Amino acid sequence: MLHKVQIQRLPGNEDIKLPQKMSELASGFDLYAALPEQVVLAPGQRALIPTGFAMAMPAQLEAQIRPRSGLALKHGITCLNSPGTIDADYRGEVKVLLINLGQEPFTIQRNERIAQMVFQLVPAVLLEEVSELSETERGAGGFGHTGRT
Template sequence: MSHVKVEIKVLPGNEDIGIPKKMTDLASGFDLCAAVKEPVTLAPGGRALIPAGFALAMPENLEAQVRPRSGLAYKKGITTLNSPGTIDADYRGEIGVILINHGEESFTVERGDRVAQIVFQWVPHIQLTEVRTLTETTRGEGGFGHTGV
């Protein structure tokens, strides 16, 4: 299996956070840690942009997706608001995680807490071609709930 090179730059003042890490050998995602300067408390229903302390440079046919951590979502009701959050190959700014508290209690994010994960995906080059009609399928225009609840 070939490896894909993704450059990562730890931003000044975040050397203690380091780079994302996989928690198991076969994990798909790299855990993202909070690079907050001070603790951030999310009240129930509250949201905040949590910095991750690094920036990326990816090949043009790659994207990074910021996704929730399942344990944090299940146990505390903490998830990412725009999930997955897309990081485009040409973005060079600090990676951030929009967290939201769907739980019933306040949740405090401390520096170094694992708050989300980042997964890398290939992005094909797509050429959209405008047409007057589309090929027909059995499903047709059947949309939301068309096969039942």
């Protein structure tokens, strides 16, 4: 099933590429920096990078903002809240929260690919309060309860 997502280019960003897939079977749409001037991220520094567009999705979708693997591997640049979630009712500019976990300063240029956006279906869920939960073999075990391996 094809889901229609409306994209609005924001004023002053006519030169910024809109999200696009870089190959036919890619799951993510690359996002581009819509910076008025370059930004230098020092090691450990974070910045909210605009993309120059807003969008409207159908209610059954969410968009997840994820790191680009090449930037993460080569430079230590990743998304701080990964995956970042964009809800279907959000109409503001899409922005990407980047952090430099590398050893060197990293310069982000206007129209540079900075992250990717993957759309996911959101199931309809009804939370039901109960006084007891069903038993399982695992129970409440979590956070490494099965050992190191």
